Amino acid sequence: MKRRNTPSKEAVLSVITKAGKAMSQDAIEEEIAIDINRATIYRVLNRFCDDGVLHKVMAEDGKQYFALCETYDTKAATHQHFHFKCTKCDTVECLPNQVNFSIPDGYLVESVNCVLTGVCKNCS
Amino acid sequence: MKRRNTPSKEAVLSVITKAGKAMSQDAIEEEIAIDINRATIYRVLNRFCDDGVLHKVMAEDGKQYFALCETYDTKAATHQHFHFKCTKCDTVECLPNQVNFSIPDGYLVESVNCVLTGVCKNCS
DNA sequence: CTTACTAATGCGACAAAATCGCTTTAATAA
DNA sequence: TTATTAAAGCGATTTTGTCGCATTAGTAAG
Numbered sequence: 001m002k003r004r005n006t007p008s009k010e011a012v013l014s015v016i017t018k019a020g021k022a023m024s025q026d027a028i029e030e031e032i033a034i035d036i037n038r039a040t041i042y043r044v045l046n047r048f049c050d051d052g053v054l055h056k057v058m059a060e061d062g063k064q065y066f067a068l069c070e071t072y073d074t075k076a077a078t079h080q081h082f083h084f085k086c087t088k089c090d091t092v093e094c095l096p097n098q099v100n101f102s103i104p105d106g107y108l109v110e111s112v113n114c115v116l117t118g119v120c121k122n123c124s
Numbered sequence: 125m126k127r128r129n130t131p132s133k134e135a136v137l138s139v140i141t142k143a144g145k146a147m148s149q150d151a152i153e154e155e156i157a158i159d160i161n162r163a164t165i166y167r168v169l170n171r172f173c174d175d176g177v178l179h180k181v182m183a184e185d186g187k188q189y190f191a192l193c194e195t196y197d198t199k200a201a202t203h204q205h206f207h208f209k210c211t212k213c214d215t216v217e218c219l220p221n222q223v224n225f226s227i228p229d230g231y232l233v234e235s236v237n238c239v240l241t242g243v244c245k246n247c248s
Numbered sequence: 249c250t251t252a253c254t255a256a257t258g259c260g261a262c263a264a265a266a267t268c269g270c271t272t273t274a275a276t277a278a
Numbered sequence: 279t280t281a282t283t284a285a286a287g288c289g290a291t292t293t294t295g296t297c298g299c300a301t302t303a304g305t306a307a308g
Contacts, residue, residue: 004255004304025294037258042295044256060182060237062265063294082225087234097225099238101206104219106245110211113184114223114238121230128275128284149265161287166266168285186294187265 003051008036012044013053022057022067022083022092057092059085060117065092080112086120093120127175132160136168137177146181146191146207146216181216183209184241189216204236210244217244 015031016023025041045066048054057065082095092115099114139155140147149165169190172178181189206219216239223238
């Protein structure tokens with residue numbers, strides 16, 4: 001199932017890249033130049049996640065945010081860095097800090113979802 | 125607005141206490157002895173959170189899980205410990221590990237939501 | 249340049265989680 | 279016993295995300 005290049009893919013990736021932060025579907029739909037169906041945006045985003053281009057963050061508001069995978073992501077199997085969500089501007093950004101943890105024997109960690117919520121530099 | 129003691133409150137707290145882990149609304153509704161409306165369960169849970177009896181965890185599945193606040197929670201202002209969600213048994217448990225992080229100047233952290241997802245000891 | 253294949257899109261319906269408004273019930277104190 | 283009002287019940291609603299299916303369009307082969 002080889003991927004095809006479509007205007008939708010390019011537009012979504014362009015918006016996220018320009019924003020330089022993690023975005024939710026509705027934020028992307030607001031910013032995007034062309035008209036794309038909601039389901040399509042989700043499918044594009046999830047495909048990018050499957051391909052390792054984006055990663056998904058579940059914030060405290062129960063919404064999925066999608067962010068570009070950086071070098072330090074793709075090198076590791078997982079995206080074990082912190083995220084910060086601002087309650088004022090609703091921005092979600094990736095922090096450079098890696099998440100360090102240790103768990104009891106017998107546990108297998110498959111993914112890490114760490115979000116700090118508060119007020120960001122711009123809004124404080 | 126003084127709190128009143130009601131069967132709903134007692135039943136919800138009893139279920140969570142017996143379970144010894146974080147529970148979602150639907151899991152509570154399944155386990156609970158008496159019949160309680162869904163909206164009521166949510167209101168009871170959120171009231172407990174306001175009162176510092178429970179704390180809320182947003183898991184990767186987009187569902188809220190509610191867990192008892194332990195001693196190390198109430199002492200600190202926030203609940204900065206890790207949680208583990210098992211993909212097999214859907215159990216969410218509090219881990220003793222504290223979350224250690226540092227953020228750039230100008231950022232104000234109000235809450236921490238860290239969930240590790242994978243397979244727990246019982247299921248592996 | 250055509251044609252065939254099928255990935256990707258649009259659209260509507262659907263599902264699940266959580267909240268809200270409003271009426272009724274019942275816990276608490278006077 | 280009565281008055282007050284927090285809490286509960288109930289249905290509707292909102293939001294987020296997914297699914298099925300018909301249609302469109304990207305890609306490669308001829």
